[in-house]
Ligand SMILES: Nc1ncnc2c1ncn2[C@@H]1O[C@H](COP(=O)(O)OP(=O)(O)OP(=O)(O)O)[C@@H](O)[C@H]1O
């Protein structure tokens with residue numbers, strides 16, 4: 001194990017000041033940098049501000065003795081290793097110490113080389129424990145990630161499959177509702193009882209069908225357009241076109257658009273899909289701003305490998321606990337007629353397929369920024385099988401079926 005001795009946070013605890021400083025001086029010459037305490041109490045209050053890797057502590061001290069201090073240290077700071085120093089005739093103290101969790105005990109008078117080698121062994125033990133802990137945490141993290149990935153994969157497969165299946169019956173319902181409305185509007189139906197109720201029921205059917213169609217449209221639009229059709233595109237133009245599409249909705253809410261394009265964003269990518277991404281992000285930004293108005297800023301900059309597009313709003317923001325959820329399918333905080341919860345799921349799928357990344361930064365009450373980085377050309381991504389993201393895998397699976 002390679003490390004510098006000066007990195008060991010070491011403390012010498014002994015009530016004999018002469019002993020402390022003599023040992024400390026000799027240790028410093030060997031590259032160790034100990035802190036000192038003259039009693040168990042002093043040691044414990046020191047630890048509250050700075051944890052130690054190794055403590056070398058005399059057993060016999062006035063006040064709380066070494067064994068009692070050891071018990072408290074082990075309870076509060078289980079990662080700290082303690083080496084006890086016992087009087088020559090008090091080996092039973094050492095044995096008690098080992099039982100209480102001390103790393104080792106040495107009888108006074110001590111031999112410096114021996115003590116230093118024990119300190120190193122104790123420190124190496126703390127390093128191993130630390131490594132073990134990190135590995136265990138990493139394992140838990142990876143397991144959680146796997147669960148999320150698997151859930152998304154099965155949800156994705158299921159939802160795209162369901163979308164396919166549902167489209168036909170939806171069309172039949174919509175057509176039949178239209179036919180019923182036509183019949184209801186005929187002269188001979190003018191005075192039928194509860195005509196109003198029937199009309200209201202038809203309205204509800206139409207609203208429901210439209211919502212279901214929006215869901216299938218998002219999902220199937222993504223499935224159909226799975227393979228990017230690339231050409232040279234100008235993101236600045238795409239932004240302007242998309243803003244025009246939604247300008248009316250924004251105007252109604254008193255929202256202004258600010259475009260700060262340092263680059264025109266000419267890249268080799270898929271215009272249709274980038275437009276869908278812009279539409280999703282801008283619609284979200286409009287929804288996030290309340291009726292008092294606000295601003296949506298679109299920034300476009302060149303990066304070393306392509307372009308960076310930022311869509312920033314002055315809306316209500318996203319609480320931290322929702323950061324990981326917003327890209328999941330069907331996560332929405334909007335009422336049923338406003339959102340399906342698919343916009344960002346689809347958006348991230350597209351961006352990753354195009355070889356880019358999407359990140360979110362937000363502050364509740366202040367606004368949100370979505371930061372998209374796209375490569376100048378996504379050929380490399382397309383050719384590299386191992387880079388395929390979860391969405392392409394889902395789509396491949398569907399294609400294979
Ligand atoms: N700019 C934003 N400001 C605040 N919250 C946002 C913003 N963009 C997304 N969100 C949150 O993320 C959720 C998911 O967004 P997403 O676009 O995936 O679905 P949606 O907008 O609810 O529905 P739709 O499928 O119609 O887009 C939203 O319901 C909202 O809570």
Ligand SMILES: [Mg+2]
Pocket residue numbers: 280283284339342343344
């Ligand atoms: Mg949305």
